[in-house]
Amino acid sequence: MKRMVISLVLVAIVVVVSPVSGHELQVVTTFSILEDLVQQVGGDRVIVNSLVPRGSDPHSWEPTPREARMVAQAELLIANGGGFDDWLLGLMKNAAKVDSLLVFASQGLEALEHGHAHGEGDDHNHHHGDPHFWLNVPNSIFYVDQITQGLVTASPDDASYFQERSRAYIEELVELDEWIVGECEKIPRENRVIVTYHNAFSYLAEGYGFEVAEFLVTNPEAEPSPRDLARLVDLLGGMNKRVLFAEPQLTSGTRYMQALAKEVGGELYTLYSDSLSTEISTYVEMMKYNTRTLVEALE
Ligand SMILES: [Zn+2]
Structure with a gap:
């Protein structure tokens, strides 16, 4: 009887200290791809939300009071950096907790310059x-490392949990990268x-x-100039496979691409x-979808 009492007490203690029933780290990201990367590493020890909803364009995002409230609750904020989501800084100035932590996932990566000059006035944000x-998957592995460090700094008690999930996810990304390289080899050089x-x-x-x-444009907030359109008509005219790609979050851009294709x-x-x-809900699915589309379109 006495032994049973002791084991009941032990069960009670285990339930109380179990970290799963503890505090979940409140994380806010600027856009949905970062939200997924955080979710993959953070598992059930984080509650992560993206400021820009799925299917919307992060470049031209105008924050509302809803996003200010999300920022106010965040313990960890994760942005892309590189001029992509600078609008977060203004939002944080007014709303963020004083002790919240901000991580730029791309900080430390070297940016590629734009291929060529475009209509003036369309690159002020870039x-x-x-x-x-x-x-590019290796860059996302870099992001995952930055995100993992951010999570560990914000919640050191969960460090080994985050690091274990991070390792497993990076393994999945390495396999994804090898698969993409193999698939893209099916596409002939000239295409x-x-x-x-x-x-x-x-x-x-x-x-x-x-x-x-x-x-067509450096920044999707800008409209393409007639010169930009003429340049792509020329380029496509000289190609044996005339293939163009629209992006689902850019509705006005898609109209230009439809007109060009025609x-x-x-x-x-x-x-x-x-x-x-909603259909393509993770980063891995997105990269697989893009690869299959590229092969189908250009093979
Ligand atoms: Zn973009």
Whole structure:
């Protein structure tokens, strides 16, 4: 009888100190791709929310009181950096807790410059070069390391939990990267041109052996100039496979791409760049979808 009492007491203690029933770290990210990376590492020890909802464009985001409240509750904030989501800083100035921690996932990566000059006035937000590092998997592994460090700093008690999940996720990303490299080898050299609406694909092109990533606008907040449109009509006219890619979060951009495809008798496909969706809900799914689309369109 006495032994049973002791074991009941032990059970009670284990339940009380079990970290799962403890405090979950409140994390806020600027956009949905970072939200997924944090969720993969943070598991059930974090509550993570993205300020920009899935399917919306993070470049032109205008924060509302809803996002100010989210920032006010965050213990850890994760942004991309590189000029991509600077609007967070203004929001934080007014709303963030004094002891909250801010991590720029891309800090330390070297930005690629834009391929060529564009219509003036469309690059004021992008003076740092292309900020879309995550479209190349090794860069996302760098992000995951930065995110893991941020989580460990904000919640040291959960360090081994985060580090274990981080290692497992990075293994999955290494496999993903090898798979993408293998798939892209199916695309003949002469077809290795990615024509998109906005300049998001320079790291994907560099990492996976595409000759060029051509685009209409540097920043999707700007409208393309007639000169930009004429340049792409010329380029596509000289290609034996006239393929263009729209991006689901850029509705007005898609209209321009549809018009261009019609003008050159080309085919329009979709690539994900800045946002996940309800159908494509993780980073890994997004990269697989993009790879399958590139192979189907350009093989
Ligand atoms: Zn973008």
